[in-house]
Amino acid sequence: MNDSNSEISGFLIKINILHKAIMASPIMLGTVVYLLADNPYLLILNAWDLLLVFVISAIVLGIYLSGLFFKKYLSGISNNAPLSQKLERYQTAFLLKMVFQEMPALVSVAIFYLTQNLLYLIIVGGIVAYMSLQTPKKENIILSLDLRGAERDKINQAH
Numbered sequence: 001m002n003d004s005n006s007e008i009s010g011f012l013i014k015i016n017i018l019h020k021a022i023m024a025s026p027i028m029l030g031t032v033v034y035l036l037a038d039n040p041y042l043l044i045l046n047a048w049d050l051l052l053v054f055v056i057s058a059i060v061l062g063i064y065l066s067g068l069f070f071k072k073y074l075s076g077i078s079n080n081a082p083l084s085q086k087l088e089r090y091q092t093a094f095l096l097k098m099v100f101q102e103m104p105a106l107v108s109v110a111i112f113y114l115t116q117n118l119l120y121l122i123i124v125g126g127i128v129a130y131m132s133l134q135t136p137k138k139e140n141i142i143l144s145l146d147l148r149g150a151e152r153d154k155i156n157q158a159h
Contacts, residue, residue, distance in 0.1 A: 008158035011087050015094060015136045022098045023131050026105035030124045033113045042118040051111050055123060058104040063130075066100035069093070074144055083151045090145055094136055101131050 034040065046052070073093035077086050105127040112120035138155050141147075147155060 005154070005158050007084070008087070008154060011091070012136070012138070012158060015091055018091075018095060019098060019131075019134070019136055022095075022102055023128055026102060026109060026124050026128055029106065030109045030112070030121050033109055034121060037113075037116050040112075040116045040118050044119055051115065052119070055104065055108050055111060055120065058107050059123075059127065062100045062102075062104040066097040069100065070097040070144075077145065079146075083147075083154060086145050086147070086151075087141075090141060098131065098134065101127065101134070105131075 043049075070093045073089065073096060077089050081089075105124045108120045108123045108127070112118070112124075138158070142152055142155055145151075
């Protein structure tokens, strides 16, 4: 990838498509599992539900690890690296971040399949909503990569 506006625009389009595809997988899987369910029910408070504790722990761990690995992967980028290399590293870090956020949603779908409790599909919806807030925008990319000067202008000028 060179640093032309069309290449940067292509990068922005590609990373947004990847983001939407990662968000769509728990939705599609949840929909399929729901349609296969025999008798789904909604039970919100069950004090002995260890699976709910497991899902909540997975969510907290997924969000924590997604941020940790995202920052760690981006911290390895040299300030002297070309913009194209920085964008490639950002894409990899962002995909790791999304995968760590997606895992608890997939676990929650699996637990719904086992228990038929709709609470776990509601949790999937919450996770997907949180993932949608992580949409890669130019401003976020600039801040995450700490771009300055000409590199910042190239990102801002891309369509």
